[in-house]
Amino acid sequence: MAWYDGPMRSYGQYCALAKALDVVGDRWTLLVVRELLLRGPCRYTDLRHGLPGIATNLLVDRLRQLEHAGVVSREDAPPPVATGLFRLTSRGEQLEPVLHQLGRWGGPLLRERARDDAFRTHWLGLPARLHLKDHAPDRPPVAIELRTGDEPLVIETLEGTVRTRSGSAPNADAVLTGTPRLIVGVLTGKIDLAAARKAGLKYKGDPETLRRVQPRAVTRA
Amino acid sequence: MAWYDGPMRSYGQYCALAKALDVVGDRWTLLVVRELLLRGPCRYTDLRHGLPGIATNLLVDRLRQLEHAGVVSREDAPPPVATGLFRLTSRGEQLEPVLHQLGRWGGPLLRERARDDAFRTHWLGLPARLHLKDHAPDRPPVAIELRTGDEPLVIETLEGTVRTRSGSAPNADAVLTGTPRLIVGVLTGKIDLAAARKAGLKYKGDPETLRRVQPRAVTRA
DNA sequence: CAGCATCCGCTTTGATACTG
DNA sequence: CAGTATCAAAGCGGATGCTG
Numbered sequence: 001m002a003w004y005d006g007p008m009r010s011y012g013q014y015c016a017l018a019k020a021l022d023v024v025g026d027r028w029t030l031l032v033v034r035e036l037l038l039r040g041p042c043r044y045t046d047l048r049h050g051l052p053g054i055a056t057n058l059l060v061d062r063l064r065q066l067e068h069a070g071v072v073s074r075e076d077a078p079p080p081v082a083t084g085l086f087r088l089t090s091r092g093e094q095l096e097p098v099l100h101q102l103g104r105w106g107g108p109l110l111r112e113r114a115r116d117d118a119f120r121t122h123w124l125g126l127p128a129r130l131h132l133k134d135h136a137p138d139r140p141p142v143a144i145e146l147r148t149g150d151e152p153l154v155i156e157t158l159e160g161t162v163r164t165r166s167g168s169a170p171n172a173d174a175v176l177t178g179t180p181r182l183i184v185g186v187l188t189g190k191i192d193l194a195a196a197r198k199a200g201l202k203y204k205g206d207p208e209t210l211r212r213v214q215p216r217a218v219t220r221a
Numbered sequence: 222m223a224w225y226d227g228p229m230r231s232y233g234q235y236c237a238l239a240k241a242l243d244v245v246g247d248r249w250t251l252l253v254v255r256e257l258l259l260r261g262p263c264r265y266t267d268l269r270h271g272l273p274g275i276a277t278n279l280l281v282d283r284l285r286q287l288e289h290a291g292v293v294s295r296e297d298a299p300p301p302v303a304t305g306l307f308r309l310t311s312r313g314e315q316l317e318p319v320l321h322q323l324g325r326w327g328g329p330l331l332r333e334r335a336r337d338d339a340f341r342t343h344w345l346g347l348p349a350r351l352h353l354k355d356h357a358p359d360r361p362p363v364a365i366e367l368r369t370g371d372e373p374l375v376i377e378t379l380e381g382t383v384r385t386r387s388g389s390a391p392n393a394d395a396v397l398t399g400t401p402r403l404i405v406g407v408l409t410g411k412i413d414l415a416a417a418r419k420a421g422l423k424y425k426g427d428p429e430t431l432r433r434v435q436p437r438a439v440t441r442a
Numbered sequence: 443c444a445g446c447a448t449c450c451g452c453t454t455t456g457a458t459a460c461t462g
Numbered sequence: 463c464a465g466t467a468t469c470a471a472a473g474c475g476g477a478t479g480c481t482g
Contacts, residue, residue: 012273053232101318102242117235213432
């Protein structure tokens with residue numbers, strides 16, 4: 001259990017929202033949680049890669065604060081590999097609905113990608129978890145691979161929901177290659193496949209795979 | 222349409238969460254939204270009162286940023302009263318689920334009240350909206366008044382849900398007087414009425430009124 | 443190289459005082 | 463009442479240096 005002495009700035013309000021923001025309201029904090037949520041246990045360097053723009057000392061600070069708050073736990077890895085791992089505690093995982101709601105609210109802000117906006121493929125895991133579900137849980141599971149520059153992301157069906165992981169699926173049922181906007185548009189059904197192809201998206205596989213996970217009509221929370 | 226030129230600091234990440242935080246991630250911003258959500262349209266001074274600890278210039282800054290982002294609209298009131306009103310736009314109201322999830326996550330952080338924690342009665346509207354619902358929408362509506370120091374808060378049943386407003390209910394079906402912790406404990410059913418009374422809570426009215434809105438077994442989002 | 447710590451210039455925040 | 467103005471302190475971003 002590492003210690004943290006830094007200044008614990010608080011709003012000093014007896015209100016659940018204010019107390020939550022005391023813990024996760026600082027700059028970068030929720031983005032650190034995003035990384036751990038989307039990628040699972042991470043090394044320091046993985047986190048840095050997923051958080052382009054963060055200063056190294058800030059990342060260290062945030063990790064310590066989160067550890068102190070019981071949101072993150074650090075695990076100095078076993079002897080073979082000499083590298084530590086950061087992971088969300090169960091308390092930290094409970095932030096998932098918060099990130100989902102914020103992500104949902106922020107969706108409309110993603111119009112055209114600014115020239116200097118950074119991007120990492122695994123960030124697609126957020127809209128995937130948010131919008132997709134497996135509509136045919138009784139059929140054999142499927143995997144969809146997304147490629148848009150750096151390391152691919154895999155979406156897998158699991159008991160009616162979907163999971164995501166970085167990496168590649170040797171025999172994916174579908175592979176989408178293209179810009180983030182096109183990929184998300186197609187996955188969520190906002191852009192139909194033919195139009196997306198005309199706009200430059202590459203789709204390999206049975207379109208039925210896509211329909212299996214796309215949102216239908218009204219989607220619940 | 223007021224202008225805003227301040228520095229638009231951005232994470233520069235093509236991710237819905239990061240874009241949301243570009244808009245509402247600054248210090249105090251979500252608390253300003255809380256005030257407008259719980260109290261409805263507010264004058265500058267009301268906001269200040271509901272945000273103990275904020276610096277006046279910061280409040281002005283935040284309001285301008287939020288206005289610029291389309292979350293808040295300012296309405297220079299009609300001639301009679303020379304005071305402006307701030308209100309959430311519909312885009313701003315869509316932040317409600319975000320505040321609810323953050324509030325839900327922050328709930329466990331509200332143990333004993335720190336000596337210098339500020340409190341405003343209308344903040345009880347957050348747990349009320351979060352945990353309570355009307356389980357008997359067919360029966361005539363009821364009102365519950367909460368008193369804990371400053372101006373009371375009224376909880377009213379409405380079509381299966383509850384609404385809250387500052388003020389007092391002339392003929393409330395129930396009146397709770399006591400500390401915030403006791404009141405929330407009783408409303409959510411975590412503390413039973415007898416125990417709360419022993420701890421200092423005053424309850425006036427039919428206990429059935431309470432049961433009508435208290436959470437039952439598993440509550441949905 | 444992974445995992446920090448330190449230093450420095452800039453920006454944001456906080457506290458208070460002041461004004462129409 | 464509804465803000466501006468001012469200024470000190472804290473936080474942040476970027477660069478660089480240290481240590482195993």
